[in-house]
Amino acid sequence: xxxxxxxxxxxxxxxxxxxxxxxxxxxxxxxxxxxxxxxxxxxxxxxxxxxxxxxxxxxxxxxxxxxxxxxxxxxxxxxxxxxxxxxxxxxxxxxxxxxxxxxxxxxxxxxxxxxxxxxxxxxxxxxxxxxxxxxxxxxxxxxxxxxxxxxxxxxxxxxxxxxxxxxxxxxxxx
Numbered sequence: 651x652x653x654x655x656x657x658x659x660x661x662x663x664x665x666x667x668x669x670x671x672x673x674x675x676x677x678x679x680x681x682x683x684x685x686x687x688x689x690x691x692x693x694x695x696x697x698x699x700x701x702x703x704x705x706x707x708x709x710x711x712x713x714x715x716x717x718x719x720x721x722x723x724x725x726x727x728x729x730x731x732x733x734x735x736x737x738x739x740x741x742x743x744x745x746x747x748x749x750x751x752x753x754x755x756x757x758x759x760x761x762x763x764x765x766x767x768x769x770x771x772x773x774x775x776x777x778x779x780x781x782x783x784x785x786x787x788x789x790x791x792x793x794x795x796x797x798x799x800x801x802x803x804x805x806x807x808x809x810x811x812x813x814x815x816x817x818x819x820x821x822x823x824x
Contacts, residue, residue: 651752653678653726654717655820656742658733659760660787662770663805664812665730668760671813673728676821679720683731686712700786703737710741718745721753726821733757734790739798757800758816764788766806 655678657669666682673680684692691705713731720727733739743755768784794800801819803812 651754652721652724652746653754653756653820654721654746655728655756655758655816656733656739657728657730657758657760657816658739659805660732660734660767660791661784662767663760663762664770664809665732665760667809668758668803668812668816669728669730671809672758672816672820675813675817676726676728678726678728678821681713681716681727681729683709683713683729686716700790706738707741710738711745714742714745717742717755718749721746721749732787734787735792736795736798739794754799756820757794757798758820759794759800759802760805760812761793761802762805 655669655672657665657672659665669682670680672678687709691701691709694701694705710731713729717727717729731738731742733742739757746753746755764784794802801816803815805812807815
């Protein structure tokens with residue numbers, strides 16, 4: 651059985667910081683989902699245009715395949731991904747679930763106020779996602795449903811506390 655943690659949330663919520671911390675603590679393989687985007691998606695977002703579902707499906711399938719490849723080798727993973735909609739999370743779960751054998755895809759949702767996230771985005775440098783797209787992500791976000799494996803973390807907490815909480819939920823004993 652393997653575990654695959656998807657650290658999710660809107661842009662600027664701290665996904666990379668928390669995911670890297672989980673990977674460091676657990677020794678699991680880490681990937682930044684932004685690295686899987688085709689250049690057309692990056693250019694679209696950089697120009698201030700939100701992605702559509704059609705833009706996202708191939709990207710999500712690539713992320714799911716990456717997790718499934720590692721699961722098939724018995725390797726646990728941690729990946730960042732906005733995973734804004736339930737249907738997106740369903741795609742991320744599908745390939746790993748198809749392997750059978752009790753593999754787990756669990757979501758760590760970094761949740762917080764739009765004001766806090768907007769303040770963080772103002773200070774962020776070197777990322778293609780402009781702060782102007784934050785509201786479109788907030789509008790798209792569907793909270794984790796009770797039947798989804800995951801934990802909601804208050805992103806106003808210290809990053810180390812968020813990492814501790816996530817690890818306690820997804821990798822007890824680490």
